[in-house]
Amino acid sequence: MLRPIxxxxxxxxxxxxxxxxxxWAQSAAQSPYGKANRRDPVFxxxxxxxxxxxxGTDTMAASHKSVAVPMPKQCAFVYADAYTRGxxxxxxxxxxxxxxxxxxxxxLGPLGENYNVNCACKLxxxxxxxxxxxxxxxxxxxxxxxxxxxxxxxxxxRLNGVARYGALIGHDRSxxxxxxxxxxxxxxEGTFTNEGTANGRFSLSCFAGKFAGRGTYESRLGAPNDHxxxxxxxxxxxxxxxxxxxxxxxAANTYGGI
Numbered sequence: 051m052l053r054p055i056x057x058x059x060x061x062x063x064x065x066x067x068x069x070x071x072x073x074w075a076q077s078a079a080q081s082p083y084g085k086a087n088r089r090d091p092v093f094x095x096x097x098x099x100x101x102x103x104x105x106g107t108d109t110m111a112a113s114h115k116s117v118a119v120p121m122p123k124q125c126a127f128v129y130a131d132a133y134t135r136g137x138x139x140x141x142x143x144x145x146x147x148x149x150x151x152x153x154x155x156x157x158l159g160p161l162g163e164n165y166n167v168n169c170a171c172k173l174x175x176x177x178x179x180x181x182x183x184x185x186x187x188x189x190x191x192x193x194x195x196x197x198x199x200x201x202x203x204x205x206x207x208r209l210n211g212v213a214r215y216g217a218l219i220g221h222d223r224s225x226x227x228x229x230x231x232x233x234x235x236x237x238x239e240g241t242f243t244n245e246g247t248a249n250g251r252f253s254l255s256c257f258a259g260k261f262a263g264r265g266t267y268e269s270r271l272g273a274p275n276d277h278x279x280x281x282x283x284x285x286x287x288x289x290x291x292x293x294x295x296x297x298x299x300x301a302a303n304t305y306g307g308i
Contacts, residue, residue, distance in 0.1 A: 119133075130171070163232070196306070
């Protein structure tokens with residue numbers, strides 16, 4: 051009696067293992083979610099990745115290429131792309147992209163002050179084909195946000211959450227943005243107005259107009275991560291700093307001293 055039960059358990063375990071491996075090993079040709087396009091939001095969000103993925107020498111020589119981003123979509127503020135090196139299989143390229151993405155995400159520090167969801171990197175594109183449903187992909191640019199300001203008594207206050215905005219800051223003349231708190235409630239709205247390729251002016255209104263600020267912003271590329279820093283004042287002349295693209299702890303350590 052015991053032997054048939056053990057055999058059934060072993061068969062079920064083997065089936066689950068095979069299924070899990072099959073998910074990873076599934077080729078882009080088997081995906082039902084359609085082809086990627088260079089003008090899709092994820093490529094507009096990461097233009098340097100778009101250049102490599104569609105134009106660069108890496109992609110020209112690669113037999114397989116993959117993109118991984120943190121999911122769900124509001125977490126997609128970092129990425130990793132991987133390309134065939136040597137005799138790598140499609141699965142190996144996929145695993146490399148996910149591993150590199152998770153490593154980058156972990157290096158930026160904890161995300162709990164910005165998100166009430168678990169952010170984890172996931173393979174989203176393989177060989178120019180989506181391997182996740184298109185409606186789960188980011189439809190705008192997203193990033194963790196922190197707003198530091200002084201209240202009327204001069205005390206430093208901080209609002210953490212997630213910002214969403216048009217991806218082409220620095221290209222479009224004006225880009226609107228919104229900020230949600232960790233409960234997913236929209237608490238701020240504002241506008242970036244371009245004055246250069248990586249800088250301009252911003253305005254911000256929060257809590258139904260009870261708090262506001264305006265000033266200048268700049269986009270900063272590279273380490274520790276591509277991000278936006280906006281500095282200005284409230285109508286009462288108190289300083290305000292908004293950081294998009296860095297988790298709260300890193301943003302506070304870098305820009306929170308107002």
